[in-house]
Every structure is written in structure tokens, then in C-alpha cells.
Amino acid sequence: MGKKLKIAVDIMGGDFAPDEIVKGAAQAAKDLGVDIILVGTKSALEKSVATFSTVRLPVQQVEATEMIKDGEEPAFAVMRKPNSSVAVAARLVKSGDADAMVSAGSTGACMVAAFQHVGVLSGIERPMAGGAFLGLAPKTVVLDLGANVGCQPYHLVDFAVAGTVFVRTFMGVENPTVGLLNVGAEEGKGNPQAKEAFGLLKNSGLNFIGNVEGTDIPLGKANVIVCDGFVGNILVKFCESLGKSVSNWLGRELKDKMNREDLEKVTSKLYGLLSPGVAMGGGPMWGVDGVVAIAHGSSRAPQIAGTIKQAKIAVESGFVGQLKAELKKVQDKRESAGTQ
Amino acid sequence: MGKKLKIAVDIMGGDFAPDEIVKGAAQAAKDLGVDIILVGTKSALEKSVATFSTVRLPVQQVEATEMIKDGEEPAFAVMRKPNSSVAVAARLVKSGDADAMVSAGSTGACMVAAFQHVGVLSGIERPMAGGAFLGLAPKTVVLDLGANVGCQPYHLVDFAVAGTVFVRTFMGVENPTVGLLNVGAEEGKGNPQAKEAFGLLKNSGLNFIGNVEGTDIPLGKANVIVCDGFVGNILVKFCESLGKSVSNWLGRELKDKMNREDLEKVTSKLYGLLSPGVAMGGGPMWGVDGVVAIAHGSSRAPQIAGTIKQAKIAVESGFVGQLKAELKKVQDKRESAGTQ
Numbered sequence: 001m002g003k004k005l006k007i008a009v010d011i012m013g014g015d016f017a018p019d020e021i022v023k024g025a026a027q028a029a030k031d032l033g034v035d036i037i038l039v040g041t042k043s044a045l046e047k048s049v050a051t052f053s054t055v056r057l058p059v060q061q062v063e064a065t066e067m068i069k070d071g072e073e074p075a076f077a078v079m080r081k082p083n084s085s086v087a088v089a090a091r092l093v094k095s096g097d098a099d100a101m102v103s104a105g106s107t108g109a110c111m112v113a114a115f116q117h118v119g120v121l122s123g124i125e126r127p128m129a130g131g132a133f134l135g136l137a138p139k140t141v142v143l144d145l146g147a148n149v150g151c152q153p154y155h156l157v158d159f160a161v162a163g164t165v166f167v168r169t170f171m172g173v174e175n176p177t178v179g180l181l182n183v184g185a186e187e188g189k190g191n192p193q194a195k196e197a198f199g200l201l202k203n204s205g206l207n208f209i210g211n212v213e214g215t216d217i218p219l220g221k222a223n224v225i226v227c228d229g230f231v232g233n234i235l236v237k238f239c240e241s242l243g244k245s246v247s248n249w250l251g252r253e254l255k256d257k258m259n260r261e262d263l264e265k266v267t268s269k270l271y272g273l274l275s276p277g278v279a280m281g282g283g284p285m286w287g288v289d290g291v292v293a294i295a296h297g298s299s300r301a302p303q304i305a306g307t308i309k310q311a312k313i314a315v316e317s318g319f320v321g322q323l324k325a326e327l328k329k330v331q332d333k334r335e336s337a338g339t340q
Numbered sequence: 341m342g343k344k345l346k347i348a349v350d351i352m353g354g355d356f357a358p359d360e361i362v363k364g365a366a367q368a369a370k371d372l373g374v375d376i377i378l379v380g381t382k383s384a385l386e387k388s389v390a391t392f393s394t395v396r397l398p399v400q401q402v403e404a405t406e407m408i409k410d411g412e413e414p415a416f417a418v419m420r421k422p423n424s425s426v427a428v429a430a431r432l433v434k435s436g437d438a439d440a441m442v443s444a445g446s447t448g449a450c451m452v453a454a455f456q457h458v459g460v461l462s463g464i465e466r467p468m469a470g471g472a473f474l475g476l477a478p479k480t481v482v483l484d485l486g487a488n489v490g491c492q493p494y495h496l497v498d499f500a501v502a503g504t505v506f507v508r509t510f511m512g513v514e515n516p517t518v519g520l521l522n523v524g525a526e527e528g529k530g531n532p533q534a535k536e537a538f539g540l541l542k543n544s545g546l547n548f549i550g551n552v553e554g555t556d557i558p559l560g561k562a563n564v565i566v567c568d569g570f571v572g573n574i575l576v577k578f579c580e581s582l583g584k585s586v587s588n589w590l591g592r593e594l595k596d597k598m599n600r601e602d603l604e605k606v607t608s609k610l611y612g613l614l615s616p617g618v619a620m621g622g623g624p625m626w627g628v629d630g631v632v633a634i635a636h637g638s639s640r641a642p643q644i645a646g647t648i649k650q651a652k653i654a655v656e657s658g659f660v661g662q663l664k665a666e667l668k669k670v671q672d673k674r675e676s677a678g679t680q
Contacts, residue, residue, distance in 0.1 A: 136585050149523055150531040183486055183573040191490040191570050214577030218585040230531050231571055233523040237554030238575060239582070242614070245476050245558040246586070249613065253606060258597060266593060273589065274582070 004035050005315055007308055008098035011040035011048060012064065012085040013105020015298050021104060022048040024304025026055045031305065032312055037098055039064055039089040064088045068109065075108035079116070086110055090117035093290040100291035100311040102282070104299045111147060114285055114292040121324050123331045124287040125155075128162055129229070131283055132171075133236060135273035137220030139171050142181075143286070144226075146233030153196035156180065156226045157204050157330055162286040163224030164206055165323045170283065170313065171223070179212030179222030181231060186211070193228060201226075203337075204330055243274030282307025284314040286323065291315050344375050345655055346400075347648055348438035351380035351388060352407065352425040353445020355638050361444060362388040364644025366395045371645065372652055377438055379404055379429040404428045408449065415448035419456070426450055430457035433630040440631035440651040442622070444639045451487060454625055454632040461664050463671045464627040465495075468502055469569070471623055472511075473576060475613035477560030479511050482521075483626070484566075486573030493536035496520065496566045497544050497670055502626040503564030504546055505663045510623065510653065511563070519552030519562030521571065526551070533568060541566075543677075544670055583614030622647025624654040626663065631655050 009025045011018040018040055025036045029052075037060040038048055045061045052059040064085035068077040078087055086105050090113040092098035103110050111127050114120075120127060130143025143159045144151070160178045167176040180198055182190040187198055189211060201208040212221050217235075227235075247267040254263055282295035282303060291314045295307035314320070349365045351358040358380055365376045369392075377400040378388055385401045392399040404425035408417040418427055426445050430453040432438035443450050451467050454460075460467060470483025483499045484491070500518045507516040520538055522530040527538055529551060541548040552561050557575075567575075587607040594603050622635035622643060631654045635647035654660070 136582075136589070146523055181574060183489055183570055191568075194570075214574040214579070215581040217578050218581045227574075228531075230523055230534075231574060234521060234554040234567075234571060235575065235578060238557050238579075239554070241555040241558045242476070242579070242582070246610070246613065249476070250590075250606075250610070253609070254598075257602060258594075262597060266590075269593065270586070270590070273586065 004033060005099045005312055006035045006037055006097070007311055008037045008039055008062070008089040008092040008101040009304075009308070010085045010089045010101065010103035010105060011038050011044055012067065013103045013109070013297075014295065015104075016300055017104065018044040018048060019051075020300045021304050022051045024299070024301035025308065026052050026057065026059075027301055027305040028308035029057045029059070030055045032309055034308065034312055035060065037062055037092060039085045039092070041065075041067055041085070062088060062092065068105075074106035075112045078109045078112045086113040087117055090114055090292065093292065094118050099315045100284075100293060102293045102295060102304070102307050102311050104282075104295040104297055104304065104307075106297070107294055110292060110294050111285065114288045114290075118288050118290040118292060120287050121289050121320075121327055123327060124158065127288050128159055128286040129232075130159065130163060130166070130286055134218060134239065135275075136218045139167070139173060139223055140217070140220040140225060141167055141223065142217065142225045142227065142232055142235070144229035144232050145236045146229045148229040149233070150230065151193065151228045153193055153200055154334055156193075156197040156228070157200050157334075158287075158327060159226040160201060160204065160206050160208070160224055161326045161330055162323055163226065165319065165326050166286060167223045169317045169319050169322065170310070173223050175207050176223035178206045178208045178224045178226065179210065179216065180208075181225050181227035182211035182213065184211065185213060197226075204333070240275050243271050246274065247271040283310045284319060289320065289324075291320060344373060345439045345652055346375045346377055346437070347651055348377045348379055348402070348429040348432040348441040349644075349648070350425045350429045350441065350443035350445060351378050351384055352404065353443045353449070353637075354635065355444075356640055357444065358384040358388060359391075360640045361644050362391045364639070364641035365648065366392050366397065366399075367641055367645040368648035369397045369399070370395045372649055374648065374652055375400065377402055377432060379425045379432070381405075381407055381425070402428060402432065408445075414446035415452045418449045418452045426453040427457055430454055430632065433632065434458050439655045440624075440633060442633045442635060442644065442647050442651050444622075444635040444637055444644065444647075446637070447634055450632060450634050451625065454628045454630075458628050458630040458632055460627050461629050461660075461667060463667060464498065467628050468499055468626040469572075470499065470503060470506070470626055474558060474579065475615075476558045479507070479513060479563055480557070480560040480565060481507055481563065482557065482565045482567065482572055482575070484569035484572050485576045486569045488569040489573070490570065491533065491568045493533055493540055494674055496533075496537040496568070497540050497674075498627075498667060499566040500541060500544065500546050500548070500564055501666045501670055502663055503566065505659065505666050506626065507563045509657045509659050509662065510650070513563050515547050516563035517549045518546045518564045518566065519549055519556065521557075521565050521567035522551035522553065524551060525553060537566075545673070580615050583611045586614065587611040623650045624659060629660065629664075631660060
């Protein structure tokens, strides 16, 4: 396997930080054979030594001297606090001291840290937010999910490229299909953005299968479904909330019809099928010039270990390099066509 | 009750036409004390006499000499065929020979028939598509659901007015709250359309509570949630498809854990909670200068009778007149502010 990978783990972000984060990192160190660099405040780091000693593994520690407090708007707090754990971890990636970083902190905060301290790929304005969004359609990613609101049509092509590389790398689909989220199946449907994006996608060299409708998302009709972040954000939040409401409803509905254990299994499975966060687990941000992987805020140790595994796959498969190369192809095409 | 209302019923539209449509109409004639005018082809009308004689009620019949065939694009077919049943029924409303019409045909076809033969309210460009969209949030309507793609910000105010009048009339909420579907809760979030609509809604005199997010839809955070038809259409189709996928999944998951009858009850309830069509039942189109009520394509007799009841409520409550008056208010305001 050659040199061991080094993964920087932000132990301050997430609902169960730092304990569950550290436990997950220790688990990953043991199972995946990666070196871990814990990043956190002095007192959080001190507490974490004991956890690592239980797996009898060495661990590096890097102190973050600033803290984002409850009630601060996380994205802005990170801008003001370059020594917060998420920013420090990002700089370890930039400097090459870490091969990747993992955080369960707020997506906005991670995005700002990645943007400021790692940088984005050439031609990309902001990191993209995307991922496998429904347990019901496990080989389908949707993007953008809210990082990019008010896109130009060519942004949708960038999303399609990123999704294609992601699905190929992480889902083992060789030639992922790409669909444009729209209000009808036929070409010529939709708003001006969708109409123009249709033409660009058709000529992108990607495996574009045309428009897909809302109906097609749960059916996984395409591997990559692209949309403006305005639509994606509403959709993903709607779906997550629906997952909660529906599994609560089912719990009440079947209370007297099943034993409690079976019922809990079913409702939590149902929640998992619909909750984007749970389905997505954790994965690398797209469009960042390095591997910055985000775990869901509600992650416990196994999800943290899972996200570290995703980060490892991203590094070893050359996800960022591939994405860079594929984006360059469509950007060159765009420039030579004079579309931008 | 004064004069009996006359409802024109298109017996050619819907998955179970004409039999279930006629049965539903006969049921409504009996239960609601309305006069029914059946509109259909000669052969369909002939078959329907027997159904009406079982309830011992007289029924008027109007022949439609053209038929929309399977495989024709319904909206365009209606334009080409002014003597199709849905168009004939619409003209009965326009001429005053009927107080309202009901159809379970395609929404597109009904919309075209309404637009061409009944007309839209002053200042409205197209009928709007909206309704109670989730069984989980029974006092929340969302619009536009796809009739209006690519809106101007002021269209969202029209939607808010229509939704307000609808919720007041049909859901008994005196002062319905209005929310703008957006990607964040704070003012200033979203795309340019949403940002401008926020300001217009704030000054509209409606009970505007600000932005609502995707999360808030299943929670019914506002009675009226407005969005561009592009977003609404994707959302509503996504939700309907999700309802099917999830209830099928649940059926498989619980197959061995419950008896078949209980299981069918639960899965069909779940489907109803998520399926917009089922939740919406039937109701009047909004923005049309007369009562044109659409029933879901899969309607059977009880749903047809239910839609006729909605049409009756719309007529008796003066839904169209109220909508006209309320729209005029915001339009006058808009003109005096010079926003349009």
C-alpha cells in the first residue's frame, strides 16, 4: 500500500463532538491503517489521548486556539477565526501535512474553510454540494444542493462533470448517466436556464440522457441529476423533513400492531431511505483542490470512521485530479465554443 | 337553498371514464341536490342513462361531437377540437348554462379549455395550479405547481392572493399565513426572483410570515406557500413518486410482520399522505373566470362526487368573485407603486 495516508480530523464539529469523533478516528486508524491528526482545542485534545491509547495507536495532535461558539453563524465565524479547528485542518491539507481532512461541523463552515484555506479548482467559483440523496436511489447523486444558487447554464455542466466523476469513483458505475432536472421530459421544456443547459449538456461529451422530472428522482432514472442550487436545496430539505414526519407518523400508526423493536427498525430504515444526510453518510466536497470530507452533523463514531474511509478512497483514487482534468475538458470546449 | 346549481360534468376524461364519472355525478345529484349536465360522446351518453335512472333523478345531456384519442397530447388536442367534451363543458360555464364544470381529464387539457372558453381573471396571464399538496400538512397549499414556469416576482404575489382566498374559503382559516419558498429563513436569501418577491409580499397586505424552507412544507409552517412553477412542479412530482416508492417499500418490508389487510391499510394511508393528487382530491382551478374543477385522473365515483362538492362550495362561497376582488387590490397597489 506504500506510504500511510494522513487524515486530519476536526474533533470540534458535530453534535457528538469531541468524544464520538475521536472514537471514530481511532476506529479508522485501526481498521484502515491511516495516520490520524486530531485537530481541536487543548482541553478537547487532552481528553482524546485516552481514547487513542485504547487502540494502542500513536496519534498526532494539532491545537486550534480559537473556538466557534454556539449561536455564532458558523460560516462567518470561520472567516473571522482562522485558528478554529476546521480552518486549521484545512491548512494542513493545503500544506501537504495531511492528505485529507474530515469534519462533522456545519457544511457552511467547512465550505468556507475549504474555500479560503484549500482553494477551489480552476474555473470553479464555489465548491459544489451534492451527493447520494435518497436511500431509495442509492446510485443517484443530485447537485447542486444549495451551495450555488442562481446558476448560469454552464454551471450545470460543471455539476454534471463533478457528479460523473464522483459516481464513477465512489459507486463503481463506469459510464454514469446524466439527467437535467426539469418540468417535462421533452427538449424545449422549462425555464431559460434549463433550456440552455439542455443544449450544453447534449454537446458536453457526457452520457446525457435528457430531462428528468421530479418523478424520476426516487426511481434513480439517472446517476447524476443536475439542477440549480435553489431547486436542489428546497428538494433536499423537503425530503429530509418528510423523512422525519413520515417515520414519526408510521411509528404512531403501527404502535399497537407490532412489537417495539421491530417497529423501531422499520421506522429508522424508513427515515434512512428518505433522509439525505443519513443516506449520504459523509463524503468529499466537490470542486475543492484537495480532499475535504464532510460528515453529517449527527454522526457518531461509525459514521466518522465511514467518512474517513470515503476520504481515503478519494485520495487513493485521485478524485480531485480526475475532477480537475474532466472539468478542464468541458471548460476548454466551452472557451473554444465561446459560450462563456 | 334557492335555485338548484347546475354542474356540467365531462364524462370522457379520467382513467375510469365514463362509468365511474357518471356514477359519481349521480351520487352528487342525490346527495348534494345539484342538477347535473353530462357532457360526452353520443355512445357514452347513451350508456349513462341507466346509471342515472337508478337514482331516479333527471339528468341533462349535451353531446360532444369530437373525441380526444389516446396518444394525442391532450392540451393541443383540446385546442384543435373545440367540440371535445371538456371544451363543450367549459362553454356551458361561459354561457351561464352551467354554474360550474368538473373534469377528471388531463390538467393540461382542462387548463386550455378553461383558458380558451371560460377565460382568465383580469391581470392573470394563465390559470394557476395549486392545492393542498401533502396529507401531512392538510391546511397548507402550495402554488404554482407547474402552470407558470419562469415567473416574474409579482406573479408570486398573485399566487399568494389566490392561495389566501382558497384557504379561507375551503379550509376555514380566517387569516391564512403566507410563506415564500426559499433556501434560507432570513430576508435577503435566495435568487433575484425570491429576493424581489420577498419585498413585494411584505408590502402586500397579506399575512406574510417570511421565507419558508423545504423543511417547513411537511410541517405546514404556512397555509400558503408560493414558488415559481418550475420549483413547484419538480417538488410535487417528486413527492408523488416518493409516495409510491415508499409505500411499495413498506409493503415489502412488512409483508411477513402484519396481516395483509392491516398492511394494505397502512401502505395506502402512507401513499395518501404523500401523494399530492390523492391529498388534493379535486378542486377549482385558480385564476379562471368561472368555476372549473379538476379531479385527479385516477378518480372513481366518490372522488368525482367529492370534486362536484368542491365545485358547489366554490360557487356558493363566491370563490371566483372574491379572488377577483383580492387580485384587483394587489394589482391596483402594484400599479400605483409602479412596480410592474
